[in-house]
Amino acid sequence: MAVAARMGVEPVAYLKAQTRWRPIETVFWLATLLPFFFLPDYLQLASQIAITALFALSLDLILGYAGIVSLGHAAFFGTGAYAAGLFSKFVWGEPLSGLLVGALVAGLLGYATSFIIARFRHLALIMLTLGFGLLLGAAANSASWLTGGSDGLQGVAIWPLFGRFSWDLYGYTAYGYSLLLLFLLFLFARRLIHSPFGLSLRGIRENLLRMPAIGAPSRAHIRTVYTISATMAGLAGALIAQTTQTVALDSLGFERSAEVLIMLVLGGAGRLYGGLVGTIVFMIAHDQFSGIQPQYWYFWIGVLLIAVVMFLPNGILGGLSAIAQRWRAK
């Protein structure tokens, strides 16, 4: 204790300070409310961004914190979307229960596959997740009697939220609903990464080999976080099904898995906000570039991705925090 006192920081106080809510976070979340007042024409886009950000956040939990690389995370997003869509079509259209069903089905699928995922690392893991994703995409396509195949799932009818807020054309309800869920799940993820379990995840990311030598059940930890992440991705999928009132086949396609990975890497993995910032940048760029040259917009994303990986290896947020630190040191 004497040493810590000399340094002016107690260990407990130090760890607590690492996790405290910073003013910039309040600014960020207040800024997410701006579209309601200043960009009502873009509320549908904002809603899509919030949902995709939630999807990126789910990927960050496994990639950024536990070092599990996935190229098939859309499997859970799409499963959640189809589950929620089909639930509304065949059972009822109440949105919150539909959300729960989407999350639950995706979570179960995540739990089932986690037993395989927890046994592999690196390239094998990329190929496995890619394989699961492709498999599920093909299955959804062939089961067109249920999913509508490439025409998309039709007949999704969602009742007004809480029985009061109907799904307006502008997207006030859609954005409010998506943003609220993004915020709640962000708080959950934030709590998780600052918990003893979160510390163990970082241990897995930093050195999987050492974990058994300190008595840690790494595979059980990986199974848990993979299930949580799949549930969260499924919830994001359910949101997209409900707010767009349809489910397209590409919601569980390879492209969506690759894009969410790009968004997370752009923003910076392992920082929670990285996925959110990356999603905002990616989707606004998509919206702008595809207005100019719709068929070539991936060219610009390619340029952006190469530039970020070369010059900002920790993503946009990593770069920003490095600049902030240098500025503070002056």
Added chain:
Amino acid sequence: MSAPAHIASDAIGKGTIALATRQLSKSFGSLVVARDIGLELPVGARYALIGPNGAGKTTLINLMTGMLAPNAGQIFLGPEDITALEPQERVRRGLARTFQINTLFAGLNALEAVTLAVCERRGLSREFWRNVAVHKEAIDEAHDILVKLRLGEACYQPTRELPYGRQRLLEIALALATRPKVLLLDEPAAGVPPEESGDIFEVVAGLAGDLTLLFIEHDMHVVFRFATHIIVMVGGAVFTEGTPAEIAAHPGVREVYLGTRRHG
């Protein structure tokens, strides 16, 4: 072969033996890396494991800790047969190790790394809804271990930025956080300049008296200073074992250990 096995289980059963192996063997194809190894480490003993490069010293630690599975033989921790247990289950029963090459959490600082190990031992690591900072006792325990290993002032520095000698101490701190009964140290001072390696062994020597130690070390000054018992391994088998005095007087050890040709 059944008679010595019977004797061994008697001694193990009395609770005076902390760690034992019986006819432990391991080979990769035709390469035998462990041959019929039978050892008994009494509680509180400090064993040095010596032998030329490739004698199978690290392999033996890997077998004991479960990082390698033996082809034959058994391993006992106290009275319990742990041969079939996973590495992390052995750690939870009190068998810890360190690594010859630093195997640390580069991106965590020393406080976070040791707190992680303490939380795992205390069974807190499945808790994902509360901040780690609420576990004051676990954090203080981690910090006390770091202070004891002279890492108190460096505990907020990321591991990758720590000087090499401090990283070696953090190796030991992580193992101690599991509260081991038996600690296996694989060249704890490997790569540390000779003038600093004494510091590391001073720390090791200062550990609790009921902790059973086995360490691999090449520096004979260190071995004779800190070990109460020495095991000499050659070619995957135990060549001889005894007290430092017995080993010093053993005619074959010097030649074998230095790798000179044996006569006869």
